[in-house]
Amino acid sequence: MAHAQHPTPVTARASGPLSGRVRVPGDKSISHRAMIFGLLAIGETKVTGLLEGEDVLRTADAARALGAIVHHDGPGAWRVQGVGVGGLREPAGLLDFGNAGTGSRLMMGVCGAHPITTTFDGDASLRKRPMRRILDPLELMGATILSQEEGGRVPLTIRGPKEALPITYRTPVASAQIKSAVLLAGLAAPGETTVIETEATRDHTEKMLAHFGAEVRVTPEGAHGRRIVLKGQPELQAAPIVVPADPSSAAFPLVAALIVPGSDILIESVMTNPLRSGLLTTLREMGADITVESEANEGGETVATLRVRAGALKGVEVPPERAPSMIDEYPVLAVAASFATGTTRMQGLQELRVKESDRLAAVEAGLKAAGVTCRIEGDDLVVEGGNGTVAGGGTAATHLDHRIAMSFLVMGLATQKPMQVDDGAMIATSFPTFIGLMNGLGAEIA
Numbered sequence: 001m002a003h004a005q006h007p008t009p010v011t012a013r014a015s016g017p018l019s020g021r022v023r024v025p026g027d028k029s030i031s032h033r034a035m036i037f038g039l040l041a042i043g044e045t046k047v048t049g050l051l052e053g054e055d056v057l058r059t060a061d062a063a064r065a066l067g068a069i070v071h072h073d074g075p076g077a078w079r080v081q082g083v084g085v086g087g088l089r090e091p092a093g094l095l096d097f098g099n100a101g102t103g104s105r106l107m108m109g110v111c112g113a114h115p116i117t118t119t120f121d122g123d124a125s126l127r128k129r130p131m132r133r134i135l136d137p138l139e140l141m142g143a144t145i146l147s148q149e150e151g152g153r154v155p156l157t158i159r160g161p162k163e164a165l166p167i168t169y170r171t172p173v174a175s176a177q178i179k180s181a182v183l184l185a186g187l188a189a190p191g192e193t194t195v196i197e198t199e200a201t202r203d204h205t206e207k208m209l210a211h212f213g214a215e216v217r218v219t220p221e222g223a224h225g226r227r228i229v230l231k232g233q234p235e236l237q238a239a240p241i242v243v244p245a246d247p248s249s250a251a252f253p254l255v256a257a258l259i260v261p262g263s264d265i266l267i268e269s270v271m272t273n274p275l276r277s278g279l280l281t282t283l284r285e286m287g288a289d290i291t292v293e294s295e296a297n298e299g300g301e302t303v304a305t306l307r308v309r310a311g312a313l314k315g316v317e318v319p320p321e322r323a324p325s326m327i328d329e330y331p332v333l334a335v336a337a338s339f340a341t342g343t344t345r346m347q348g349l350q351e352l353r354v355k356e357s358d359r360l361a362a363v364e365a366g367l368k369a370a371g372v373t374c375r376i377e378g379d380d381l382v383v384e385g386g387n388g389t390v391a392g393g394g395t396a397a398t399h400l401d402h403r404i405a406m407s408f409l410v411m412g413l414a415t416q417k418p419m420q421v422d423d424g425a426m427i428a429t430s431f432p433t434f435i436g437l438m439n440g441l442g443a444e445i446a
């Protein structure tokens with residue numbers, strides 16, 4: 001229950017133009033997976049650019065508890081000596097994942113397919129999040145849920161089968177976490193495990209499976225979906241991982257530079273995987289001035305250095321099928337929309353209700369505290385833009401949610417009166433250098 005008792009209020013006030021060049025920390029999704037694949041591989045996996053946020057450090061601790069030897073060599077540089085698929089050790093105590101949905105759900109997939117008993121727990125936010133979506137396929141694969149909180153919540157205990165059964169599983173909601181949990185479980189099963197998703201979600205797990213030597217086939221499924229077929233029980237071979245900069249973290253300086261008048265910044269080497277780029281697409285539709293200065297390849301992903309300049313934005317309709325490619329970016333998009341001219345309608349946001357907080361409710365409440373006119377209509381969020389002007393002067397309740405905290409601090413850099421967030425402590429889960437990096441660009445956050 002880290003942080004719950006010691007909230008740290010943080011305030012952002014109107015800043016002069018932002019300028020400078022920054023690189024945001026490593027991608028959170030890839031960093032969790034680096035630890036997990038390191039654990040499951042034979043040999044030593046060298047990782048560079050790892051996000052050293054609290055969430056990923058929890059996954060590193062869990063990898064250690066399951067038998068990996070994890071070394072920290074220097075900033076972002078880690079080595080993981082794995083145990084191989086099938087070689088997990090039963091942990092001596094419970095695995096506490098803190099705030100981390102990704103770490104806990106992916107590790108449930110790993111542990112739930114091995115013949116060990118594992119207890120998962122986390123903070124007050126994680127204890128509210130639905131885990132049935134992971135437990136259901138694991139039960140089909142032979143796992144037994146020995147205990148769970150109501151509705152399949154942590155703390156919960158899973159006992160894996162002697163040998164997992166391969167399954168064909170259609171994910172009930174667009175979720176890379178569900179897909180990844182099933183594929184990671186499928187590593188321990190003989191034969192082929194298949195995951196079908198109606199909407200394609202981030203593909204880091206599939207890419208890493210191939211990178212570590214597993215046989216994995218990905219084919220299109222329907223208009224927007226994919227079918228992923230994994231051949232089970234491979235011997236994963238350790239492979240180096242270069243973690244590119246996290247587009248979900250880059251979103252914060254990016255939107256800040258768009259809304260603070262006169263800003264002109266460079267954000268270096270941001271991962272532009274198309275399954276993570278919905279925010280860029282949307283902001284460009286809104287008229288944002290974002291140009292690519294240079295492109296390169298890092299660790300099998302395209303990265304781009306982005307130049308971002310402030311300017312007028314216009315309201316847009318964001319279609320529901322775009323949600324998986326920008327699922328974590330809606331809070332900060334809502335901030336951008338508050339400064340736009342006209343109405344922005346973001347459609348199909350039901351999954352936001354089960355993130356680190358109920359992000360639909362938290363965004364609506366925060367926007368209202370800043371004097372923005374907005375409403376939730378079914379699963380849509382509708383924001384009336386203030387044509388460059390937002391009053392501010394309120395406090396956003398963050399509900400242990402890092403992205404709610406960072407979104408409203410970005411907002412406060414351009415509101416008439418300062419914006420406060422009730423607790424900035426959770427920012428350390430994904431972007432521990434956020435305040436220093438933003439202030440280095442000229443922001444006033446304290």
Ligand code: S3P
Binds near residue numbers: 028030177202327328
């Ligand atoms: C993630 C998948 C997404 C995202 C989360 C990271 C991942 O969650 O919100 O921050 O690394 O697979 P869902 O799969 O629940 O949509």
